[in-house]
Amino acid sequence: MGYRVPLGPYHPAFEEGEYIELELEGEMVVDAEIKIGFIHRAIEKSATRRTFIKDLGLIERVCGICSYHHSWAYCLAVEKAAGLEVPVRAEYIRVLTGELERIHSHLMYLGAMAHKMGFDTLFMYTWSGREAVMDMLELFSGNRVNYAINTLGGVRRDLDEDTASQIRSALDSLEDLALKLKDTWSKDASILARTRNVGVITKEQAHMLSVVGPTARGSGIHEDIRKTAPYSVYPDLEFDMVVLEDGDVWSRTFVRVLETLESIRIARQVLAKIPSGPIKNPKPVIKIEPRNVMSRVEAPRGELIDHLITDGSDRPFRLKIRTPTLVNLPATEFMMRGCKLADAPVIVGHIDPCMSCMDR
Amino acid sequence: MTVAYWIGWLIVLSIWSFLIGGFDRKIVARLQGRYGPPFWQNITDFVKLLYKRGNLATRTATSVVDVALIVGLVAGVLAVSVLPFAGTNGTFQVLAFEGDLIIFAYAFALMALVYVVVGFAGRSPYTIVGASREVSMLISYEIPFILVLVALGYRAALLGGATVNSIFSMSSLMQAKSQVGILVGDPIMLGAFLILLVLGPAMVSAVPFDIPEAETEIVEGYSAELHGPRLAVMFALKHLKLIAYSYFLWSIFLSPSGLAWWANLLLSLLGTLVLSVAINTIPRAVSGRFRIEQGAKFYLIGPGLASLLLLVLVFA
Numbered sequence: 001m002g003y004r005v006p007l008g009p010y011h012p013a014f015e016e017g018e019y020i021e022l023e024l025e026g027e028m029v030v031d032a033e034i035k036i037g038f039i040h041r042a043i044e045k046s047a048t049r050r051t052f053i054k055d056l057g058l059i060e061r062v063c064g065i066c067s068y069h070h071s072w073a074y075c076l077a078v079e080k081a082a083g084l085e086v087p088v089r090a091e092y093i094r095v096l097t098g099e100l101e102r103i104h105s106h107l108m109y110l111g112a113m114a115h116k117m118g119f120d121t122l123f124m125y126t127w128s129g130r131e132a133v134m135d136m137l138e139l140f141s142g143n144r145v146n147y148a149i150n151t152l153g154g155v156r157r158d159l160d161e162d163t164a165s166q167i168r169s170a171l172d173s174l175e176d177l178a179l180k181l182k183d184t185w186s187k188d189a190s191i192l193a194r195t196r197n198v199g200v201i202t203k204e205q206a207h208m209l210s211v212v213g214p215t216a217r218g219s220g221i222h223e224d225i226r227k228t229a230p231y232s233v234y235p236d237l238e239f240d241m242v243v244l245e246d247g248d249v250w251s252r253t254f255v256r257v258l259e260t261l262e263s264i265r266i267a268r269q270v271l272a273k274i275p276s277g278p279i280k281n282p283k284p285v286i287k288i289e290p291r292n293v294m295s296r297v298e299a300p301r302g303e304l305i306d307h308l309i310t311d312g313s314d315r316p317f318r319l320k321i322r323t324p325t326l327v328n329l330p331a332t333e334f335m336m337r338g339c340k341l342a343d344a345p346v347i348v349g350h351i352d353p354c355m356s357c358m359d360r
Numbered sequence: 361m362t363v364a365y366w367i368g369w370l371i372v373l374s375i376w377s378f379l380i381g382g383f384d385r386k387i388v389a390r391l392q393g394r395y396g397p398p399f400w401q402n403i404t405d406f407v408k409l410l411y412k413r414g415n416l417a418t419r420t421a422t423s424v425v426d427v428a429l430i431v432g433l434v435a436g437v438l439a440v441s442v443l444p445f446a447g448t449n450g451t452f453q454v455l456a457f458e459g460d461l462i463i464f465a466y467a468f469a470l471m472a473l474v475y476v477v478v479g480f481a482g483r484s485p486y487t488i489v490g491a492s493r494e495v496s497m498l499i500s501y502e503i504p505f506i507l508v509l510v511a512l513g514y515r516a517a518l519l520g521g522a523t524v525n526s527i528f529s530m531s532s533l534m535q536a537k538s539q540v541g542i543l544v545g546d547p548i549m550l551g552a553f554l555i556l557l558v559l560g561p562a563m564v565s566a567v568p569f570d571i572p573e574a575e576t577e578i579v580e581g582y583s584a585e586l587h588g589p590r591l592a593v594m595f596a597l598k599h600l601k602l603i604a605y606s607y608f609l610w611s612i613f614l615s616p617s618g619l620a621w622w623a624n625l626l627l628s629l630l631g632t633l634v635l636s637v638a639i640n641t642i643p644r645a646v647s648g649r650f651r652i653e654q655g656a657k658f659y660l661i662g663p664g665l666a667s668l669l670l671l672v673l674v675f676a
Binding site: 121194 | 388391392393394485486488489493567568570571574575576577578579644645646647648649650651652653654
């Protein structure tokens with residue numbers, strides 16, 4: 001006879017409020033239902049009450065981890081609607097910040113996954129190594145979390161040579177860490193036992209479930225907005241789209257280990273290629289003609305879409321933020337069915353869910 | 361006089377068990393690149409829990425939990441009491457009789473059963489899942505444990521010249537020890553020691569086999585509903601289990617004989633610390649947690665087959 005086990009809304013495996021009700025038979029998950037909305041802050045509605053420039057601070061607070069990508073997607077949408085050109089140097093700085101954020105997000109995720117499996121030593125080492133990238137973001141932007149580097153038409157802070165050289169040496173230590181993680185995640189018996197052949201979905205099922213980002217790429221789908229719908233200066237930079245075919249928790253996690261190395265590669269190229277010039281378009285954005293635009297960026301968790309409608313005033317008429325967790329999380333219900341109870345937190349956690357992003 | 365010695369040993373071992381728990385946290389923290397809490401932290405945690413309110417959820421069968429916890433403490437004291445302690449004239453046992461080795465095994469199983477009873481009496485989904493996982497783990501590690509004890513007792517009887525009737529007796533183990541010196545010098549005894557060492561993490565509920573507790577899955581499992589003094593007793597019970605098992609391994613297999621009582625005391629404290637680091641701290645620091653079926657399979661196939669082989673070798 002089956003019974004129900006609740007995971008959440010407050011649970012040691014999850015950093016944020018989320019509620020998952022599991023129907024079990026023994027240790028087998030027969031059904032899973034995820035309930036969302038615990039961290040709703042009405043950010044989209046609030047955005048329509050503020051001016052375009054004031055919205056930047058608000059949008060950056062959608063998430064504490066991928067805050068920069070939210071502000072980037074918003075800037076892209078507003079700049080598109082206003083017809084605002086962004087200087088090339090600013091684009092390079094944006095890519096640098098975006099990739100540093102991806103490194104810290106992926107490292108945070110890898111540590112959290114180790115903790116979910118009870119491997120706290122790996123968790124501590126991963127987060128300790130992550131401090132290097134947090135320090136660089138603080139050095140560069142003045143902030144560890146919400147960097148406030150973006151502004152409409154460019155960026156707010158320039159990159160000097162001293163900062164660039166410190167970032168270069170931090171990238172070396174991060175590469176060492178990422179290579180060690182690559183070794184550990186591909187060899188450690190307890191990690192392989194907990195992640196191999198767990199939460200398996202085929203490429204076709206992944207398409208059907210509309211998963212995005214590393215969750216899709218770990219299921220064999222070749223989809224990375226930086227490659228498939230390039231924006232900013234990504235077409236000028238060399239990097240590989242990491243795709244693994246196995247479709248289990250391990251492959252979707254290992255994608256992030258390899259992507260950390262690719263992000264380090266991109267950051268190094270940015271530091272080598274960044275041209276001189278202005279960092280901001282001086283033209284102010286006050287009122288925008290009626291427009292209906294969309295912008296897409298590849299956030300650490302996957303494709304992030306901002307849909308902006310303007311009506312000629314100085315504030316958005318409507319702003320819709322489609323976050324990657326919103327599409328990835330329902331897929332975990334499917335993945336959990338037939339798995340063990342012990343796998344449930346690992347399966348939910350392996351998509352790197354961000355409830356703050358999703359609930360907005 | 362013997363009883364006074366015994367009470368003294370019980371107090372020393374109880375305090376030492378908390379200090380070992382503190383050292384465990386400190387060592388793991390240092391291995392993880394953290395500073396860690398002071399080594400006396402577990403004593404202050406225990407005292408703090410005693411002073412906290414211990415309200416249980418209304419659905420919990422409170423009286424069953426209370427009785428189970430008392431039985432657990434009695435079983436813990438029983439497990440320690442059948443072990444040979446250092447005295448002024450060699451070693452002494454408070455409870456020494458034919459079959460005291462069985463009492464030790466029984467007391468250990470009883471402590472695990474207390475977890476099961478507390479879990480089912482908690483009547484929360486987490487405690488019930490924790491209790492059922494404890495049952496699965498208990499079956500998987502108790503079978504090799506009992507087989508190893510049989511092999512151990514029979515081999516000790518052969519080595520010490522005791523009769524087959526006394527194969528489950530600590531005194532025959534001590535007799536064998538006096539013949540061989542340190543027991544792990546004998547290949548069969550070494551095999552038994554290694555199997556018992558592998559069984560250690562499951563016996564003391566350490567990662568990777570803390571599956572019935574699994575904080576990130578079932579929120580501490582069977583003890584999820586406990587608070588205050590009841591949680592303090594559970595906390596003490598886990599420490600008692602760790603020290604009893606470590607002291608069992610130390611006193612039977614590794615402790616040298618013929619030392620002065622104070623040297624024996626110091627060596628025993630050091631030995632139990634080293635053994636508890638081996639069975640509790642190191643596995644916790646270098647591995648993640650397994651799933652219940654993986655843990656159960658590991659013990660039934662690995663130590664299970666090894667203990668069967670050991671038994672065959674002893675009787676061959």
